[in-house]
Amino acid sequence: MAQAEDLVPHLPERIAGLGIIASNLWWSWNREARRLFRDIDDILWHQTRHNAVEFLQRADPARLVECAGNAQLVTRYERALAELRHALTREGTWFRARYPEQARATIAYFCAEFGLHNSVPIYSGGLGVLAGDHCKACSDLGVPLVGVGLLYQLGYFDQRIRPDGWQESSDDPINPATVPIVPVLDPSGSPYLVEILTGGRTLHVGAWRLHAGSIPIYLLDTNLEKNHPEDRTVSQRLYSGGPEMRLRQEWVLGVGGVRLLRRLDISVGAWHANEGHATFMLIERLREHIAQGASFADAVNRVRNVSIFTTHTPVAAGHDVFSRDQIQACAGPLWESMGMPREQFFRLGRSPGGDPGQFHMTAAAIRLSGYANGVSSLHGEETRRIWQGLWPKRDASNVPIRHVTNGVHLATWMANPVMELLDAHLGPDWGSCLDDPTSWDRVLTIDEAALWNVHLGLKQRLLGYIREDARRRWRSQEHEPGQLVSGGILLGMGALTIGFARRFATYKRADLMFRDPDRLRRLLVNPRRPVQLIFAGKAHPADEQGKRVLQRVFSFARDPSFEGRVAFLEDHEMHLEHRLVQSVDLWLNVPRVPMEASGTSGMKAAINGVPQLGTLDGWWAEGFTGWNGWAIPRSPADRADELDAGHLYTLLEGEIVPMFFDRDDRGVPLNWVERMRQAMREAGQRFTARSMVQRYVREYYLPILGGEEPPGDPPDG
Numbered sequence: 001m002a003q004a005e006d007l008v009p010h011l012p013e014r015i016a017g018l019g020i021i022a023s024n025l026w027w028s029w030n031r032e033a034r035r036l037f038r039d040i041d042d043i044l045w046h047q048t049r050h051n052a053v054e055f056l057q058r059a060d061p062a063r064l065v066e067c068a069g070n071a072q073l074v075t076r077y078e079r080a081l082a083e084l085r086h087a088l089t090r091e092g093t094w095f096r097a098r099y100p101e102q103a104r105a106t107i108a109y110f111c112a113e114f115g116l117h118n119s120v121p122i123y124s125g126g127l128g129v130l131a132g133d134h135c136k137a138c139s140d141l142g143v144p145l146v147g148v149g150l151l152y153q154l155g156y157f158d159q160r161i162r163p164d165g166w167q168e169s170s171d172d173p174i175n176p177a178t179v180p181i182v183p184v185l186d187p188s189g190s191p192y193l194v195e196i197l198t199g200g201r202t203l204h205v206g207a208w209r210l211h212a213g214s215i216p217i218y219l220l221d222t223n224l225e226k227n228h229p230e231d232r233t234v235s236q237r238l239y240s241g242g243p244e245m246r247l248r249q250e251w252v253l254g255v256g257g258v259r260l261l262r263r264l265d266i267s268v269g270a271w272h273a274n275e276g277h278a279t280f281m282l283i284e285r286l287r288e289h290i291a292q293g294a295s296f297a298d299a300v301n302r303v304r305n306v307s308i309f310t311t312h313t314p315v316a317a318g319h320d321v322f323s324r325d326q327i328q329a330c331a332g333p334l335w336e337s338m339g340m341p342r343e344q345f346f347r348l349g350r351s352p353g354g355d356p357g358q359f360h361m362t363a364a365a366i367r368l369s370g371y372a373n374g375v376s377s378l379h380g381e382e383t384r385r386i387w388q389g390l391w392p393k394r395d396a397s398n399v400p401i402r403h404v405t406n407g408v409h410l411a412t413w414m415a416n417p418v419m420e421l422l423d424a425h426l427g428p429d430w431g432s433c434l435d436d437p438t439s440w441d442r443v444l445t446i447d448e449a450a451l452w453n454v455h456l457g458l459k460q461r462l463l464g465y466i467r468e469d470a471r472r473r474w475r476s477q478e479h480e481p482g483q484l485v486s487g488g489i490l491l492g493m494g495a496l497t498i499g500f501a502r503r504f505a506t507y508k509r510a511d512l513m514f515r516d517p518d519r520l521r522r523l524l525v526n527p528r529r530p531v532q533l534i535f536a537g538k539a540h541p542a543d544e545q546g547k548r549v550l551q552r553v554f555s556f557a558r559d560p561s562f563e564g565r566v567a568f569l570e571d572h573e574m575h576l577e578h579r580l581v582q583s584v585d586l587w588l589n590v591p592r593v594p595m596e597a598s599g600t601s602g603m604k605a606a607i608n609g610v611p612q613l614g615t616l617d618g619w620w621a622e623g624f625t626g627w628n629g630w631a632i633p634r635s636p637a638d639r640a641d642e643l644d645a646g647h648l649y650t651l652l653e654g655e656i657v658p659m660f661f662d663r664d665d666r667g668v669p670l671n672w673v674e675r676m677r678q679a680m681r682e683a684g685q686r687f688t689a690r691s692m693v694q695r696y697v698r699e700y701y702l703p704i705l706g707g708e709e710p711p712g713d714p715p716d717g
């Protein structure tokens, strides 16, 4: 089978294993490995946006030879390689130590997007990054998980903003030669692994494999020669095209994914559908059981007993729904192959109180999963309320849907200088005490000036990054002068810097701050206590309203009366996200309650000591303690925008800005730094991917692998 390290050209003997390191995304959350690449050539490292494969391909051979002769660097390289090899064995991990009897189990995790690293652009936002963080935490903990997704060769779209603020999309196709993925071939070397029927034709599906530490992720691909030209484009781009295209992608993901795992002889003990895009994984297994002779009821039970479904959507309108005709056009008369009447099949996807002509992916997933959960406490509640109709004899509080609050992968999102600070204050082995909540209490004793200085260093780095990016765009004549200002070149170190970076879905209200532009302007351009705002994010290409919100924010970034204190950074992805969450002073998160299932960017900021200002939605409804940031109280839904904006200004004017500028004689804002420490402690204790995955293991994966009956009765509505 092809090996990912073959992607990397010949390297000097002494450091040849760098190719092995670069070909497993494990390097991206290993400090030592990250530092190796940077030390080899920091300019090229920056230019390749931390793409380790491309970096080694482009590195100067003479420099590599020089590095191979540097004893200190070679020692560190050897340590990193040994650590990677050890990680692949899963020896000594949390899961192995506690559940040795499950060492040979496999949990399959299906998701339409995976956000593992910016060099593999097959994600659009929070859902994908969460899936990526889930896999990384599984690798750290030794949880035997296998990911299944799609390889979108055109990725998600790249964003350009016209001078008038309108978002345009462009494509930057993935070049598989610079991404640590390898084609999966059958023993005869053929890329045609499985077949599925769609649109009355046979569709051949191939796959690529990627490694996040010990976790393999299989990415399905329909761009194979034998396929009909139309079918080749099915896996081309994430979340694009109309509902028919989306349905086909989900069909490939679910059915193709199950067949691929069978083909590879991977014996799966627990099946996790992450969001309704993966529902066909459950349906395909239902079909398998029926084909093997099970009755419908028995097949449903068997699928339910070993399946978990996680929903991420808090509003009814946000779920995937397809018409019967669309389903039939994509999947054919699939009920026939399942030996059931058409009506019975469509009853699986009926949403209580909804249009009976529609197949509801979430309803079907809940019916076919013995375990279902939302992704924050509030979202769990909302989900029980939305789906109460599936259990008409129960009231909402007794609906058997629970929650596991999302978390973020610490080693991915915490900046190196913050980790070094923790080394110095908590001891170099703090990373191995993460499960002890009291170890996080010691964050509260970190010296104020030390933490503040680390933060200032990161802020400086962000402003440098923004300036260099502007320089590049100026040189390549991508931007006219006004766009340099909107791109942030007038941002300064002294101002309180507020960050907002997420998809421009309208419920996230990127423009809430601008509701009263005059009041905002007074806040921003105050020469003694200046405030600046940095925005980034993509609107879905079909979301005209989202694009209008973006345009409105952009117009303030260009408005001279705001003196360059509002910036919009183009093309938000994980690389930019890192820089922002690690470096701004305050994170802003103002979704319209209760539309944000969880939200994770604020957690990433918090582990770097960046407090959040937000509405009490998603994770913040349970994460806000009164000390780790600021909260906008809940307002009646019909006046939420007006009241929330009012609270936002009042908090900034009355409390946040004064606290930020209240300095001791060393220039340290003591009260502010206390909030920073509290933010870190709270997020470290309660909102890491590590503790999230431990909960999935204890509450879902283990009961399933142990053959327990699901706790709740099946839906009867």
Ligand SMILES: *Cc1c(COP(=O)(O)O)cnc(C)c1O
Binding pocket: 124, 125, 126, 127, 129, 501, 502, 503, 572, 573, 574, 577, 598, 599, 600, 601, 602, 604
């Ligand atoms: C973490 C992350 C998000 C999630 O943002 P929220 O709005 O806080 O959920 C979106 N996009 C990218 C690139 C991310 O890294």
